Amino acid sequence: MSEKQLIGARVLLKSAAEDPYLNDDKFERMQKMVCRDHKIPFFSRDQLIAVYHDLLVSGEIEANNALISWLRLKKIRSSYGLVVVSVMTKPYSCPGKCIFCPAQAGMPRSYLKDEPAAIRADVNLFDPYKQMMSRLSALSAIGHPTAKISVRIIGGTWSFYPKRYQTWFIKRLFAASDDYGTGRRTGEKKLKELQQLNQSA
Numbered sequence: 300m301s302e303k304q305l306i307g308a309r310v311l312l313k314s315a316a317e318d319p320y321l322n323d324d325k326f327e328r329m330q331k332m333v334c335r336d337h338k339i340p341f342f343s344r345d346q347l348i349a350v351y352h353d354l355l356v357s358g359e360i361e362a363n364n365a366l367i368s369w370l371r372l373k374k375i376r377s378s379y380g381l382v383v384v385s386v387m388t389k390p391y392s393c394p395g396k397c398i399f400c401p402a403q404a405g406m407p408r409s410y411l412k413d414e415p416a417a418i419r420a421d422v423n424l425f426d427p428y429k430q431m432m433s434r435l436s437a438l439s440a441i442g443h444p445t446a447k448i449s450v451r452i453i454g455g456t457w458s459f460y461p462k463r464y465q466t467w468f469i470k471r472l473f474a475a476s477d478d479y480g481t482g483r484r485t486g487e488k489k490l491k492e493l494q495q496l497n498q499s500a
Contacts, residue, residue, distance in 0.1 A: 300346055307337040308350040309359075316360040326366075344370050381447045382438050386430045386472060387420035388454030389464075395456065407454035416453060427468050431475035439480075448476060466490055473497050 311333045348370050354360045393408040400409045410417050423429035435445045473493035474485040
């Protein structure tokens with residue numbers, strides 16, 4: 300975002316945050332006016348969300364639920380205050396012999412490389428911690444709250460993975476959800492300890 304765009308976005312969001320009667324039409328009119336006055340293109344929602352968070356952190360505006368709700372992309376993903384995060388297990392042999400099940404190299408059985416969760420898993424080398432951090436960052440960038448999450452483990456047949464891998468995988472998920480947004484990195488802890496930490500993370 301250019302300096303002119305940043306100034307325009309700040310002006311727009313400050314005005315919108317102070318308006319008690321903000322609605323979609325009004326926001327669109329405000330945006331047109333600001334962009335015309337500053338001779339800048341329209342903002343994308345993720346640009347506005349980033350500036351909104353900066354203004355919030357600096358104390359220049361107060362939290363405005365109506366505004367962040369309007370800015371949020373793909374609202375259905377957190378419509379109940381809960382976001383679902385899909386995390387994929389590593390490729391592993393499967394006891395099933397289902398003839399209709401895809402068996403693509405480098406992927407757990409039944410998954411294809413071009414699916415969004417599979418792409419994210421592949422890029423992060425199937426590390427559950429990195430997958431979780433990546434997904435939470437992406438959701439946060441488009442305006443979704445990430446305080447309450449539901450984790451969906453996908454991939455191979457879970458019960459067929461070694462117990463040691465299952466424990467490690469769950470521990471990494473807890474560590475990621477404990478660490479997200481704190482700037483810290485949880486060290487090696489027992490599963491129960493990570494679970495207890497997560498209850499108040």
